[in-house]
Amino acid sequence: MSDPTPPALRITGLGLQIGAATILKDVDLDVTRGALIGVIGPNGAGKTTLFNAISGVVRPTAGRIEMAGQDITGMSVAQRARAGLGRTFQTSSLFPGLTVLENVRLAAQAALGGSYTLLRFPRRRDEASTIAREKLDEVCLSHKIDALAGDISHGDKRKLEIAVLLATRAQTVLLDEPMAGVASGDVTGLVDSIRELHAATDCTMLMVEHHIDVLMGLVEKVAVMYFGSIIAFDTPARVMADPVVQSAYLGSAA
Numbered sequence: 715m716s717d718p719t720p721p722a723l724r725i726t727g728l729g730l731q732i733g734a735a736t737i738l739k740d741v742d743l744d745v746t747r748g749a750l751i752g753v754i755g756p757n758g759a760g761k762t763t764l765f766n767a768i769s770g771v772v773r774p775t776a777g778r779i780e781m782a783g784q785d786i787t788g789m790s791v792a793q794r795a796r797a798g799l800g801r802t803f804q805t806s807s808l809f810p811g812l813t814v815l816e817n818v819r820l821a822a823q824a825a826l827g828g829s830y831t832l833l834r835f836p837r838r839r840d841e842a843s844t845i846a847r848e849k850l851d852e853v854c855l856s857h858k859i860d861a862l863a864g865d866i867s868h869g870d871k872r873k874l875e876i877a878v879l880l881a882t883r884a885q886t887v888l889l890d891e892p893m894a895g896v897a898s899g900d901v902t903g904l905v906d907s908i909r910e911l912h913a914a915t916d917c918t919m920l921m922v923e924h925h926i927d928v929l930m931g932l933v934e935k936v937a938v939m940y941f942g943s944i945i946a947f948d949t950p951a952r953v954m955a956d957p958v959v960q961s962a963y964l965g966s967a968a
Contacts, residue, residue, distance in 0.1 A: 720783030722747040722886050722918035723768070729776030730767060730942075737763050738774065738942045745886075745920065747782075750912050752929040752950070753922045755939035761922045764939065765888045768920075769801045770794045781886055800884025802875045802892060810864025814855055814874055817863050818846035821881040849877040852914065853907050869900025873907050880911065889921040893928060901925070905932060930954070938962075 721744045728741035738760050745751055753761050766772045768779060770791040779787045786794050808817050822842040850856050853873040858866055863874060872892050879887055892908065893901055905928055912919055923929040930936070930950040938946040938953060940962045946953050953959055 719747075720780065721745055722749070722782060723920070724780040725768070725777065726780075727777035728764075728767060728774050728779065730763060730772065731775045736942055738767065741777065741942075741944055743937060743944060743947065745918055747918055748916055749918055749935065750933050751918075751920045752933035752936040753920060753939060754924075754926060754929065754936060759939040760942040761939050762890060763942075765801065765890050765920075765922060769799060769888060795882065795884075798883070798885035799888070800879040800882050800886070801888040801890065802872075802879065803890050808863045808871060808874060808878070810862065812863055813859065814850065814861050814863055814866065815843070815846055815859040817874060818849055818877050818881045819843055821878045822846050822849075825881060825883045845881055846877075849880045850874075852880065852911060853877045854903070867897070867900060869896045869904050872896060872904055876907065876911060880915070880917075884917060886918045887920070889919060889923075891922055891924060893923055893925045901928060908932065 723743070723745040725741055725743040728738055729736070730738040741764065753764065755761050763772065767774045770786075770789060770793075774787070777787075778785060781794075781797060781799060784797060786797060786799070789797065809820075819842050822845040826842055847856065847859070850859055853876055855870060855873055855877065858870065863871065866874070889908070892904060896904060908919070908921075909932060921929065921933065933950065935948060936946070936950050936953045937944050938959050945962060946956050946959050948956070
């Protein structure tokens, strides 16, 4: 019998072998709908590779990935996006020569079934434009709608990327180091934006972040990766108190 309320994301036995190198090994993870989950681990632990596998950038050599009960393991990046999966990357994927509004308007246009092309923008007051303005208001960028995306601060670029994701109507969102390169003065505003967006929407969020103090104050649960496997998945307090995590990740004596 199928699960009447499947998790937003279910990963079972996920593995990635490249030649003799094991990049991911036996990764199991269930993420409930609407959850905000952190993913941490030392450099090379497999965090970004896990996101790459979930989003379809790389194909796993073992295991299964389901989203809301649908098997997406064999889907392309575009098919996963249409199924409701969105992702930001460590480096910006915006169109720097377009305005802030145009970046979000393109995403909204594609989500509405239109063409994701630079050559056919919708009118400024059509449905895609209305959605774009709403999403920019949610991330507190309404005052910069006419600025070029390449000219705004790095922190604002990260907010813009989130607005783009929301305009795609993504139900499961992967945030890959959203604080990377963000000036210290902009971190609080970005954290507030992520928290408020999560509270205001039904989307499920997974976030890789090296700012552990920031992450622990934001997420509900933390998955700890080590050598391509998840060694702990629990609340921030329990994860930080886990002797296995302290030994393997934090470097404390077991």
